[in-house]
Amino acid sequence: MKALFLEDTKVFKMKDIPMKEEQNKVTIKVKTMGICGSDISAYKGVLPLGTLPRVLGHEIAGEIVSVPKNDKGLKAGDKVAVEPYQYCGKCYPCSIGRTNSCENMRVIGVHENGGYMEYINHDIHLVHKVPEDMSPIHAAMVEPLTISMQAVDRVLVKKGEHVVITGAGTIGLLAALYVKYLGSVPIVVDPAVKRLEIAKELGMDYVFDPVNEDVVEKISRITNKKMAEVVIEASGAVAAVKSSIDYVSYTGRISLVGYPNEEIPLPTFLITKKELDIKGARNCVKKFPEAIQLIYEGKVNVKPIITNVIGFEEMPEYFKKISKNPNDYLKVIAEIN
Numbered sequence: 001m002k003a004l005f006l007e008d009t010k011v012f013k014m015k016d017i018p019m020k021e022e023q024n025k026v027t028i029k030v031k032t033m034g035i036c037g038s039d040i041s042a043y044k045g046v047l048p049l050g051t052l053p054r055v056l057g058h059e060i061a062g063e064i065v066s067v068p069k070n071d072k073g074l075k076a077g078d079k080v081a082v083e084p085y086q087y088c089g090k091c092y093p094c095s096i097g098r099t100n101s102c103e104n105m106r107v108i109g110v111h112e113n114g115g116y117m118e119y120i121n122h123d124i125h126l127v128h129k130v131p132e133d134m135s136p137i138h139a140a141m142v143e144p145l146t147i148s149m150q151a152v153d154r155v156l157v158k159k160g161e162h163v164v165i166t167g168a169g170t171i172g173l174l175a176a177l178y179v180k181y182l183g184s185v186p187i188v189v190d191p192a193v194k195r196l197e198i199a200k201e202l203g204m205d206y207v208f209d210p211v212n213e214d215v216v217e218k219i220s221r222i223t224n225k226k227m228a229e230v231v232i233e234a235s236g237a238v239a240a241v242k243s244s245i246d247y248v249s250y251t252g253r254i255s256l257v258g259y260p261n262e263e264i265p266l267p268t269f270l271i272t273k274k275e276l277d278i279k280g281a282r283n284c285v286k287k288f289p290e291a292i293q294l295i296y297e298g299k300v301n302v303k304p305i306i307t308n309v310i311g312f313e314e315m316p317e318y319f320k321k322i323s324k325n326p327n328d329y330l331k332v333i334a335e336i337n
Contacts, residue, residue, distance in 0.1 A: 003117035004315055005053045009045035010323075012316040013053075022121040027065040028080060031136040033115045034059030034144065035315070035322065035332045037169065038259075042110075043319050046261060050110045057115030058084035058108055059333075061130070061139030070124050079134060081142040081292060082115065083126040084108045085283045100150065100283035107283075116315065118336055128288040134296050137309060140333050141174075141302040145291040146284035148174035148234075151257035152182070154281045155230050159183035162228040164219060164247045167235025167258055168195035168207075170305055170331045175232050175257075176204055177300045187228060189215055189247075190235070192327040201304045210239070216246050228252065236260045242267075250274045257281040308332040 001019040006012055021027045039056045041047040060082040067074050074080070087094055087102035094102050108114040108122070130139045148171050157163055163179045165172045168190035176186040176199065187206040188199040196207045206222060208215045219228055227249040233241055236258030244254050245267055254276060271278065294300040307330045310318055315334050322329050 001118035002312070003055050003113070004312070006042060006056055007053045010043060010320075012319065014313065017117070019119045020121075021066055024068050024124075025121040026067045026074065026080075026124050026127045028060075028062040028082065028120050028122060028127070029065050030060060030062040030115050030118055030120060030336055032061045032140040032333050032335050033057045034140045035318065035334070036144070038110070040319065040322055040326070044323060047110075054109075055113035055116050056109045057117075058110065059140050059143045060084070060115035060120070061136045061142070062120075064127070065119065068124060072124065072127075072129070074124065074127060074129060079130045079132060079136065079139065081128050081130050081139045081288060082108075082120070082122055083128060083146075083288050084114070084143065086123065086126065098285060100285045105283075116312075116334075128292060130292050131296050134292075137306065137333050137335070138295050138302055139292075141295060141306070141331065142288060142291045144170050144331070145174050145178070145295060145300060145302070146287035147171055147257065147281075149178055149287045149291060150284040151175055151232050151234065151255045151281040152178050154279045155232075155253035155255045155277065157182055157184050157230055161185070161230055162187060162219070162223050163230040163232060164189060164228040164244075165232045165234055166190070166240040166244060166247075167233065167237070168192065168199050169234065171257060172232070172234035173199060173202060173305055173330070174300065174302070175234055177202060178294075179232075180204075181294065181299050184230075185222075187219060187222065189240070189243075194327055195330070198304055198330065202301065210243065215243070219247055223249070231255070232257065234258050238262065238264050245270055245274075245276070248274070248276060251276070253277040253279070255279050255281050302331075306331045306333055310334050312336045
């Protein structure tokens with residue numbers, strides 16, 4: 001089978017490797033896979049978690065080829081989305097049900113080979129059936145939606161609350177859509193004009209450019225000077241992380257889902273004075289079934305976020321393009337025909 005290996009920084013190589021089924025695992029024919037920001041970071045040599053050479057890819061949808069006996073009703077021919085977070089089930093976070101923060105976490109496409117190949121073997125409890133008529137392109141969006149849902153749910157967003165989302169990339173825009181689905185008011189902040197246009201296309205009423213607009217004043221006006229009860233920081237940008245403190249209300253909540261490339265000093269006096277709740281968010285816990293239904297039923301419209309659908313063998317070319325002009329792309333999904 002064909003597998004796309006990242007051999008070194010910015011060096012891909014397509015290889016033919018044996019396809020082996022593994023006992024007690026589901027064998028899946030990969031249909032679609034998304035290019036994630038962390039994949040781009042690995043390509044550029046700035047992702048500290050993985051080692052090379054590596055087959056990247058953790059946003060995966062496909063079709064079951066073979067499956068062991070199971071109580072999930074999974075069978076050969078089923079269309080599925082793949083949950084990539086392999087947790088140990090033994091550490092303290094796992095023991096309290098927070099498997100997304102497993103101390104021994106292994107993510108496919110990061111710590112071991114992922115979905116940029118024709119077939120994968122995966123643990124059955126991490127394979128989720130999708131409706132037969134669900135587009136495999138949309139099924140590849142399930143994993144990123146679960147990340148956004150985790151970020152929003154970490155800070156217990158309530159109906160009617162104002163929620164600032166800093167960063168209008170895939171995770172930020174999916175978070176905005178989920179916030180709107182919950183009946184809250186999303187406010188999207190990003191300096192990239194193209195991304196703000198997509199936010200408008202998705203139905204966002206409040207979109208602001210922090211470079212050319214006074215976002216604090218805008219949020220103050222929208223919230224009758226209270227400021228936003230919640231901020232979802234989805235960019236990882238230093239300025240955005242710091243601005244979160246200004247955007248949020250007294251007693252507000254901040255969810256940090258973007259990964260900064262450096263440590264960021266924060267104004268602890270102001271955090272204490274405003275008595276803020278600041279929480280990290282990573283991966284997800286038990287979000288896949290709901291995410292599948294939200295996309296399938298159109299309650300979260302992922303279509304405008306998918307800027308390009310490409311062929312498997314075009315992936316190296318698109319990694320170059322995305323690295324050079326990241327604001328020209330949101331979600332790029334590759335298909336294996």
